[in-house]
Amino acid sequence: MPLEDFERFRRLVLEDVTLQEALKATADVPAFLALARRLGAERGCHFTEEELRETMRAARRTWLESWI
Amino acid sequence: MSHGPDDARLEGWAPCRVSLADGAPRVEWCHLGAQRFTAPFFDQTxxxxxxxxxxxxxxxxxxxxxLVRRHAERPGLPVRGLVFHMSRCGSTLVAQLLAALPRHIVLSEAGPVDTVLRAHLRMPGITDAQRIEWLRAVVGALGQRRFPEEEAVFLKLDAWHVLELPLLQRAFPGVPWLFLYREPVEVMASHQNHRGAHMLPGLLEPALLGLEAGALEGMPLEEYGARVLARLCEAGLRGYRERQGPARLLDYRRIATDGAALLSDLFGLELTPEDAERLRGAAERDAKNPVLPFADDTADKAHRVSGVSREMAERYLRPVYEALEAERLRG
Known part of the structure; x- marks a missing residue:
């Protein structure tokens, strides 16, 4: 399941400072998505660009809802 | 996953949100990167x-x-000032003046601070000692030095936090504080255009306003708002009269003339000519939207206020406003 793959990738990233450094250094969204997909795939976590974009939209919604 | 107090994984991260769901507070950490707390409000940053x-x-x-264990190991920069206010009275400008100096970390109406201060309303049984401990831990984590020039932390609180002034003084003993207020009709006029959260029933406990829950039914919003504002001003006035350490009252009209000198004196800012220039630059901008120049809207507010807002301002707010002015002039 792609969402499970992303959750697994998220946990890996939060534990791995080297992975974080690469992702932090990439602010441009298309470049970030490509990098995240590549780093994820190298670790057996597969998700599409659209799935990542939807995860970002959901994260933004959750963030904004918390202020209401 | 457990994060011990020395957990290097949290280096450069800061508590962006505290949630109280499921009976135990959880802290969410955001990586701040090079982002400083310079926007008018914490959530904008x-x-x-x-x-x-x-x-x-x-x-x-x-x-x-x-978070509390981490605070014991990494207390963060010292808190050097607290800014209380009645809302719509120049407190964002004061926060922006303080934030104009790169040696300051200014936490302006920070959500995690508010959540902790009101935790006892959501989680029965939370003691004042716990709230103080959590508050210090949240502020300590937000007040970590991330840039070499940073030296001190200032808290610009939400308007309703003045009701917790005694607890905040216990949390940060001896830290100088300021209470800002403004001509009542102008404040009511500002809320008439766009009401603050505390001006609508629901945010504050009716008991805090000296009201029975049932008394709110049918009460006009203007009356409710004026009573809230009066209660906030009374708390500021009482805190000032009972002050144990350095504290000041500041009327909106005096910010332009006395603001920089008062902040410098109260908080020991020791302004260099370069600092003074930075403050001047901040003062010339619209505090809540710094891309715009400052425009004094005093006359406009007085002109546009509704009759009922004016009446409520006079009935509920005028006496405490005059008491604050009298107290300020006594020094």
Whole structure:
């Protein structure tokens, strides 16, 4: 399941400072998505660009809802 | 996953949100990168940072206990000042003046601070000692030095936090504080255009306003708002009269003339000519929207206020406003 793959990738990233450094250094969204997909795939976590974009939209919604 | 007090994984991360769901406070951490707390409000600074996809997608979570343990090891920079206010009275300008100096970290109406201060309303049984411990831990984590020039932390609180002034003084003993207020009709006029959260029933406990819950039914919003504002001003006045350490009252009209000198004196800012220039630059901008120049809207507010807002301002707010002015003039 792609969402499970992303959750697994998220946990890996939060534990791995080297992975974080690469992702932090990439602010441009298309470049970030490509990098995240590549780093994820190298670790057996597969998700599409659209799935990542939807995860970002959901994260933004959750963030904004918390202020209401 | 447990995050011990020395957990290097949290280096450069800051508590962006505290949630009280499921009976135990959880702390969410955001990676701040080079983002400083310079926007008019804390959540605007976070919004800016969350434009970076990494900050948006990756956040650590810890328990409040982890945060408290971490605070013991890493207390953060000292808190040097607290800014209380009645709302719509120049407090954002004061925060922006303080934030104009790169040696300051200014936490302006920070959500995690508010959540902790009101935790006892959501989680029965939370003691004042716990709230103080959590508050210090949250502020300590937000007040970590991330840039070499940073030296001190200032808290610009939400308007309703003046009701917790005694607890905040216990949390940060001896730290100088300021209470800002403004001509009542102008404040009511500002809320008439766009009401603050505390001006609508629901945010504050009726008991805090000296009202029975049933008394709110049918009460006009203008009356409710004026009573809230009066209660906030009374808390500021009482805190000032009972002050144990350095404190000042500041009327909106005096900010332009006395603001910089008062902040410098109260908070020991020791302004260099370069600092003074930075303050002048901040004062010339619209505090809540710094891309715009400052425009004095005093006359406009007085002109546009509704009859009922004016009446409520006079009935509920005028006496405490005059008492604050009298107290300020006594020094």
């Amino acid at each position: 976070l919004e800016r940072r969350l434009r970076h996809p990494f900050a948006l997608l990756f956040r650590h979570q810890t328990s409040m206990e982890d």
